[in-house]
Amino acid sequence: MKLQFALDRVDAKTALQMVARVYDVVDIVEVGTPMILREGMHPVRMIKEKYPALMVLADTKIIDAGSxxxxxxxxxxxDIVTVLAFAQDATIRAVVKTARDLGKQVMADMVCVEDVAGRxxxxxxxxxxxxCLHTAIDVQNTGKTPFDELALVKTVVKNAGTVAAGGINFNTISLAKKYNPDIVVVGTALTGAADxxxxxxxxxxxxRE
Amino acid sequence: MKLQFALDRVDAKTALQMVARVYDVVDIVEVGTPMILREGMHPVRMIKEKYPALMVLADTKIIDAGSxxxxxxxxxxxDIVTVLAFAQDATIRAVVKTARDLGKQVMADMVCVEDVAGRxxxxxxxxxxxxCLHTAIDVQNTGKTPFDELALVKTVVKNAGTVAAGGINFNTISLAKKYNPDIVVVGTALTGAADxxxxxxxxxxxxRE
Incomplete structure (x- = not known):
């Protein structure tokens, strides 16, 4: 299982300082959607220029204009972009084709999808x-976690890797271990840590233990 | 009917040059999603600082973290942000509350919604x-337009204004006139014009004639 470190609510300068502390510990650094909305691709560019060997995911949540x-x-x-799973198939295919042409990767985000197994x-x-099975920030206070859906999706998927995201912290990481996605995404549990x-x-x- | 001028595939500098040509002609300038993904809120800030009286829409397509x-x-x-119509109700409500607190506005984008009347x-x-009834860029080559859905939505909505978007040009603007949304969004038909x-x-x- 890989650890994806999500940077959501920090500015680009703080993000770079945080990445400097963990670039050789975590597997993937995510430039989160709120940061992209504020600063576009600038943080992606900055992080990748400084740490070219580090896997960087841009949480673009593409819904249209896939190419x-x-x-x-x-x-x-x-290295990886995200596309919303409920986008038109034409959009998903355009993003996948672009990724294949460039030797990059695509993560589909299942947020707000109802029939997760079918999709x-x-x-x-x-x-x-x-x-990516993803519990939206705006409903995390309902106690919802991505793990039941993760278990379901793992039974139907043949090739794609699986990812669990949404409020995962030191209390719930044991569930990630139990359900064993290929990637687990952790944000504020790390960005909010003293060290x-x-x-x-x-x-x-x-x-990994 | 108001005219919303969408800037999608230009850089911030070009966008500012285009806005300089039309700021006193169009009703709303839209900083489109592709521009936001590249440059974040910088184009919004630049345009608003130079043209404070101009209505600026940021096509944020929010799906989570509404506040x-x-x-x-x-x-x-x-002045206006967009939220994806199929976001969780909690997200829609958070965006609307934030807008109300600040005296701003919210446009819900129906792209990829199936039951448009119900939603x-x-x-x-x-x-x-x-x-906003919005034909995705990635399916515009199927000949789909937003006008049938616009007509349907106008029969069920009581307070919200309606918007038509998606590939509208000088050939299809007559349909906008016929179906009469409160706002019509035009992008490449203007950005691609010689003058x-x-x-x-x-x-x-x-x-308006």
């Missing part, structure tokens, strides 16, 4: 690299 | 200012 938007993110240095089968057939490097190392030990 | 993302866009100078009634009940000011003036005359 243009994914190409821009890949050009800025993203997962379709996404798998469209050759997305990862399917971000020690927290990331502890998280890595927990998922 | 944070809308507040960031409003803070940068946006339009719910969005109207959640007090969104505008409901962008003359084209915008012609479009305005067409919808």
């Amino acid at each position: 243009i938007e994914s190409a821009d993110a890949f050009e800025a240095g993203a 997962a089968v379709e996404l798998d057939g469209m050759d997305v690299d990862y399917i 971000i490097r020690a927290a990331a190392q502890k998280m890595i030990r927990t998922i | 944070i993302e809308s507040a960031d866009a409003f803070e940068a100078g946006a 339009a009634v719910e969005l109207d009940g959640m007090d969104v200012d505008y409901i 962008i000011r003359a084209a915008a003036q012609k479009m305005i005359r067409t919808i």
